[in-house]
Amino acid sequence: MCELKYNADGLIPVVTVDAVTDEVLMQAYMNKEAFDMTMETGDAWYWSRSRGKLWHKGEESGHFQRVVSVCADCDFDCLLLRVRQVGGIACHTGNRSCFFNELKTFGEKPGETAVLRVLDETIKDRAAHPREGSYTNYLLDKGVEKICKKVGEESTEAVIAAMKGDNTELSGEIADLLYHLFVLMQARGLEYSDVLKVLGNRHACGADTPAREAKPKKNPK
Numbered sequence: 001m002c003e004l005k006y007n008a009d010g011l012i013p014v015v016t017v018d019a020v021t022d023e024v025l026m027q028a029y030m031n032k033e034a035f036d037m038t039m040e041t042g043d044a045w046y047w048s049r050s051r052g053k054l055w056h057k058g059e060e061s062g063h064f065q066r067v068v069s070v071c072a073d074c075d076f077d078c079l080l081l082r083v084r085q086v087g088g089i090a091c092h093t094g095n096r097s098c099f100f101n102e103l104k105t106f107g108e109k110p111g112e113t114a115v116l117r118v119l120d121e122t123i124k125d126r127a128a129h130p131r132e133g134s135y136t137n138y139l140l141d142k143g144v145e146k147i148c149k150k151v152g153e154e155s156t157e158a159v160i161a162a163m164k165g166d167n168t169e170l171s172g173e174i175a176d177l178l179y180h181l182f183v184l185m186q187a188r189g190l191e192y193s194d195v196l197k198v199l200g201n202r203h204a205c206g207a208d209t210p211a212r213e214a215k216p217k218k219n220p221k
Contacts, residue, residue, distance in 0.1 A: 013077075016080075019068040020196065024097060031047040031054075033047075045057065066086065122136075161173045
């Protein structure tokens with residue numbers, strides 16, 4: 001591993017993102033001790049400039065960050081941490097991310113993949129804390145067979161919308177299908193990150209269709 005380049009204060013900036021969605025959670029600093037503690041424990045440790053001391057993220061709030069990977073940039077003077085955020089909150093204000101002060105937007109904002117995490121966490125919360133009248137709880141109580149029937153129905157409705165050429169309706173039907181697939185994953189104890197991992201492995205192997213078996217790429221001679 002190449003030697004990291006700390007600034008004159010002995011610090012290196014760190015950008016921390018969600019390991020599944022790549023959502024930016026926060027930006028902080030590490031000194032060498034914080035970096036070493038992070039590498040040793042697998043938890044995120046930073047250097048608090050305001051308090052002038054080592055900072056184990058979550059030590060007071062309980063919102064620890066379990067590190068999945070640590071990367072350095074091309075100049076080795078900035079770090080990127082991919083983490084699993086305990087409790088879903090990274091910011092001391094109680095917000096998911098520290099970057100919630102939107103100053104300006106240029107054009108229409110695209111949909112964000114972070115909403116999949118929100119959907120997943122909401123369904124998990126319903127499973128752990130059932131609510132009266134919750135459709136999610138209704139499906140989970142009925143079991144896998146009922147959920148699979150709904151997945152089939154939503155798939156058919158998506159096909160019908162596509163054949164009609166109505167993209168607005170198709171977007172809604174695909175959203176319904178995704179919701180029911182997430183409920184199915186919850187019922188079967190499957191993490192959606194596991195599905196993303198399969199897609200990632202296929203992509204890494206050159207697979208570009210769902211039906212194609214992912215095989216290692218052959219090195220050209």
